[in-house]
Amino acid sequence: MAVVGGEAVEEDVAVAAMVVAALLSKSMPLLEQAVLDLCCTTLPESVAIADLGWNDFNAVFKSLPTFHEKMKEENGEEFGPCHVAAVPGSFYHKLFPSRRLHFVHSSCSLHWLSQVPPELLNKQITNKGKIYLSKTSSPALIDAYASQFQRDFSLFLKLRSEETVPGGRMVLSLMARRTPDPVSDESCLLWDLLAQALQGLVSEGLIAEEKLDSYNAPYYQPYTEDLETGIENDGSFSINGLEIMVLPWDSASGGQNYDRPTTAQKIAKSMKAVQEPMLASHFGAEIMDPLFKRLMEIIAADTREVEHVSVLVSMTRKA
Amino acid sequence: MAVVGGEAVEEDVAVAAMVVAALLSKSMPLLEQAVLDLCCTTLPESVAIADLGWNDFNAVFKSLPTFHEKMKEENGEEFGPCHVAAVPGSFYHKLFPSRRLHFVHSSCSLHWLSQVPPELLNKQITNKGKIYLSKTSSPALIDAYASQFQRDFSLFLKLRSEETVPGGRMVLSLMARRTPDPVSDESCLLWDLLAQALQGLVSEGLIAEEKLDSYNAPYYQPYTEDLETGIENDGSFSINGLEIMVLPWDSASGGQNYDRPTTAQKIAKSMKAVQEPMLASHFGAEIMDPLFKRLMEIIAADTREVEHVSVLVSMTRKA
Numbered sequence: 138m139a140v141v142g143g144e145a146v147e148e149d150v151a152v153a154a155m156v157v158a159a160l161l162s163k164s165m166p167l168l169e170q171a172v173l174d175l176c177c178t179t180l181p182e183s184v185a186i187a188d189l190g191w192n193d194f195n196a197v198f199k200s201l202p203t204f205h206e207k208m209k210e211e212n213g214e215e216f217g218p219c220h221v222a223a224v225p226g227s228f229y230h231k232l233f234p235s236r237r238l239h240f241v242h243s244s245c246s247l248h249w250l251s252q253v254p255p256e257l258l259n260k261q262i263t264n265k266g267k268i269y270l271s272k273t274s275s276p277a278l279i280d281a282y283a284s285q286f287q288r289d290f291s292l293f294l295k296l297r298s299e300e301t302v303p304g305g306r307m308v309l310s311l312m313a314r315r316t317p318d319p320v321s322d323e324s325c326l327l328w329d330l331l332a333q334a335l336q337g338l339v340s341e342g343l344i345a346e347e348k349l350d351s352y353n354a355p356y357y358q359p360y361t362e363d364l365e366t367g368i369e370n371d372g373s374f375s376i377n378g379l380e381i382m383v384l385p386w387d388s389a390s391g392g393q394n395y396d397r398p399t400t401a402q403k404i405a406k407s408m409k410a411v412q413e414p415m416l417a418s419h420f421g422a423e424i425m426d427p428l429f430k431r432l433m434e435i436i437a438a439d440t441r442e443v444e445h446v447s448v449l450v451s452m453t454r455k456a
Numbered sequence: 457m458a459v460v461g462g463e464a465v466e467e468d469v470a471v472a473a474m475v476v477a478a479l480l481s482k483s484m485p486l487l488e489q490a491v492l493d494l495c496c497t498t499l500p501e502s503v504a505i506a507d508l509g510w511n512d513f514n515a516v517f518k519s520l521p522t523f524h525e526k527m528k529e530e531n532g533e534e535f536g537p538c539h540v541a542a543v544p545g546s547f548y549h550k551l552f553p554s555r556r557l558h559f560v561h562s563s564c565s566l567h568w569l570s571q572v573p574p575e576l577l578n579k580q581i582t583n584k585g586k587i588y589l590s591k592t593s594s595p596a597l598i599d600a601y602a603s604q605f606q607r608d609f610s611l612f613l614k615l616r617s618e619e620t621v622p623g624g625r626m627v628l629s630l631m632a633r634r635t636p637d638p639v640s641d642e643s644c645l646l647w648d649l650l651a652q653a654l655q656g657l658v659s660e661g662l663i664a665e666e667k668l669d670s671y672n673a674p675y676y677q678p679y680t681e682d683l684e685t686g687i688e689n690d691g692s693f694s695i696n697g698l699e700i701m702v703l704p705w706d707s708a709s710g711g712q713n714y715d716r717p718t719t720a721q722k723i724a725k726s727m728k729a730v731q732e733p734m735l736a737s738h739f740g741a742e743i744m745d746p747l748f749k750r751l752m753e754i755i756a757a758d759t760r761e762v763e764h765v766s767v768l769v770s771m772t773r774k775a
Contacts, residue, residue: 139774183553194513198544220553222541225517234502 139185152389152403153410156445157245163382164244164310164449171306171377173450175240179304184239187300189228190246197223227251229292233300239307241297245447247311250355251289254281257353266336269328269354270320279319290367298373303456307374307426312358313448315381324358327408334432335420343424352419361448374452382449386442401437405429471708472729475764476564482701483563483629490625490696490770494559496515498623503558506619508547509565516542521563540683546570548611551664559625560616564766566630570608570673573600576672585655588647589639598638605676610685617692622775625695631677632767634700635636643677645762653751654739662743671738680767693771701768705761720756724748 175184201221208219224232228243229251244364256262262277270282297307314324335352336342361381368374387395409429417425494503504562520540526539543551547562548570575581589601616626654671657663680700687693704734706714708722728748736744 194517194542198513201544218550218553220543220551221545223513224539224541225520226540232539234537234539366772 149406149410149413152406153177155388156384156407159384159388160310160382160447161244163384164308164380167378167380167449167451168242168308171308172240174377174453175304175306179239180300181239185237186235186240186242187224187233187238189232189241189243191249192223194223225284228296229289231296232301235299238297238301238305240308241301242308244310245312246422247290247293247309248356248358248437250285250357251292252285253353253355254285256281263350264353265273265350267329267332268335268349268352269332269356270325271329271332272320272325274320282357283319283359283363287367289362290359290364291371294368294371294373297346298371298454301454303452303454306451307376307454308449308451310382310447310449313361313364313381313446314358315361315446317362319360322441322443323446326441327404328354328356330439331408331412331432333435334428337431337435338424338428343427345421348420352416354415358446364448364450368450368452373455375455376450376452378451380449382447384445384447386444388445398437401433404436405433408432465513468725468729468732470727475703475708475726478703478707479629479701479766482703483627483699486697486699486768486770487561487627490627491559493696493772494623494625495586498558498621500558500621505557505559506553506557506560507545508550508551508560508562509541510568510571513542541757547615548608550615550618554618555621557616557620557624560620560627562630562632566609566612566628566631567632567675567677569604569676570611571604571675572672573604575600582669583585583672584669586648586651587654587668587671588651588675589644589739590648590651591639591644593639600690601676602682603676606682606686609678609683610690613687613692617773620773622773624686624773625696625770626773627768627770629701629766629768632680632683632700632765634680636679638679641760641762642765645760647673647675647752648724649754649758650727650731651750652754653747654752656750657713657743657747662746665737667739671735673734683767683769686688687769692774694774695769695771699768701766703764703766705763707764717756720752723755726753727751731746 183375205219208216226232228246252258257264262275262281264274264278267274270279301307312324314321316323332349335344335349339346339349361379365376366378368376387400387403389407390400395403406429409425413425413429416428420428479744524538527535547565571577575596576583581594581600583593583597586593589598620626631643632642635642651668654663654668658665658668680698684695684698687695706719706722708726709719714722725748728744732744732748735747739747
């Protein structure tokens with residue numbers, strides 16, 4: 138998903154990028170091991186690599202000349218060639234011809250669902266004043282979210298298993314939780330605070346109550362063990378390694394010792410960078426600034442802290 | 457190349473798109489024949505098609521859901537799959553792995569050179585007050601442009617011959633001329649009128665004279681017979697057919713009987729859509745509106761008319 142805009146937006150993106158970069162650097166050892174394993178076992182004449190996620194294609198394309206220069210510097214003039222292409226579409230659809238890919242990578246994306254659970258869309262169940270799971274969620278709501286993730290994740294595995302050659306590798310990272318409890322603070326607190334900010338704009342009359350009640354995040358933070366079960370049930374991939382990556386509460390501030398208000402500001406900026414396109418299309422672009430200002434105040438006034446938990450799983454396509 | 461902007465820009469693009477659509481519709485029979493020939497002779501399990509040109513990737517990507525729907529409607533649910541990817545880079549570089557493509561198409565793009573002729577860039581020769589070839593061009597300038605095109609076109613053929621499978625097809629269309637004379641009105645008049653508009657802004661003090669003198673279009677409209685010679689000299693492709701396509705002077709107005717001022721407006725809009733990004737990066741975005749307003753006035757006040765000439769050539773990669 139492309140994020141465009143002026144300097145303010147760029148700063149939000151920079152803060153969010155810092156968090157992603159911290160996660161990527163943690164995931165490097167497992168990622169490098171997967172690449173090495175692939176090269177040592179089944180190195181084909183040409184290697185097809187897919188990186189699946191939310192990308193600003195224009196930014197990726199602009200970065201390519203520098204990338205190719207660096208490749209030449211590090212590997213010599215004769216190295217390559219390396220061909221790059223952008224594939225539009227959702228990773229919940231088939232993206233590549235069958236048995237085409239040797240390596241699949243997806244970073245920080247698979248916690249996004251293909252859609253809001255249908256039970257919420259058709260109003261069979263409601264989620265009044267909230268936008269994701271919370272402490273007060275009904276069992277039906279919890280089930281609806283868990284089932285949607287299960288369907289999406291098994292569809293993702295099925296599609297990728299078709300596209301990947303036997304012996305091919307796949308490394309996925311996504312937001313996750315270390316507890317079976319689907320409404321623990323670890324996975325729900327920030328969504329709850331964002332819902333509070335939206336409720337504030339409702340009471341100010343800036344947002345209609347029905348507008349908030351009809352918005353739910355197409356998001357799910359799964360329990361790491363459920364993820365393993367999903368991969369085992371699919372049966373096409375064997376797990377080589379699974380790692381839980383934990384970033385501290387104030388990781389958006391780049392690991393420096395900031396105070397609560399500054400950390401609140403960084404977290405709000407980071408959330409804005411990721412969520413603004415979705416929220417703006419539902420609530421209107423004009424309320425984004427007041428919304429995230431209020432979110433920042435709410436986080437600053439709160440005392441709770443949660444760690445940001447991701448899971449990294451490395452697997453091999455079975456023969 | 458992406459064209460972005462507000463409603464005014466969109467209208468310019470719409471006018472230019474009308475001209476391209478008229479050309480494409482004229483080229484359809486030869487294009488369809490080439491596809492049929494490919495399918496009847498060497499239909500492989502999967503067909504790789506490349507469309508090379510200046511594309512706004514975002515616009516192409518947005519049009520894909522409708523495209524896939526139409527494919528299903530016309531061919532049934534079971535048809536496909538059809539995978540689409542965008543490849544960044546210039547077609548004067550290698551874009552695909554060797555022997556990968558079965559069909560190559562390029563529409564309205566190959567008259568753009570990889571660069572302004574080096575003799576102009578290093579000021580070995582000058583082109584005072586002009587931006588392309590004109591009636592007053594020196595033989596050295598004419599040679600410089602012709603040589604740059606020859607180098608670029610043979611590089612293009614060499615690269616595509618590497619990327620295309622034996623028996624693969626290639627259909628190219630580009631602006632061309634029906635006369636060996638490289639400074640005929642057919643290929644130079646509109647550039648000359650644009651240069652006049654720029655000269656007008658120089659005399660008004662809106663553009664520095666040196667700025668105009670240092671701008672030259674990376675463009676060449678080749679003689680159709682020279683194109684055939686180029687393909688024969690390369691030796692990798694055999695020509696199946698060559699067609700000269702002529703659009704009337706007022707084709708930008710959609711074939712309706714407009715008067716001279718209206719036609720002038722349409723032609724200026726169409727030229728703006730294509731040339732604005734290049735001109736704006738050299739002369740500054742702020743002079744684009746006065747420039748094309750003046751161009752429109754110059755065209756309206758002139759009495760000359762030229763037909764817009766393109767060539768379409770269909771060929772097969774030799775075994």
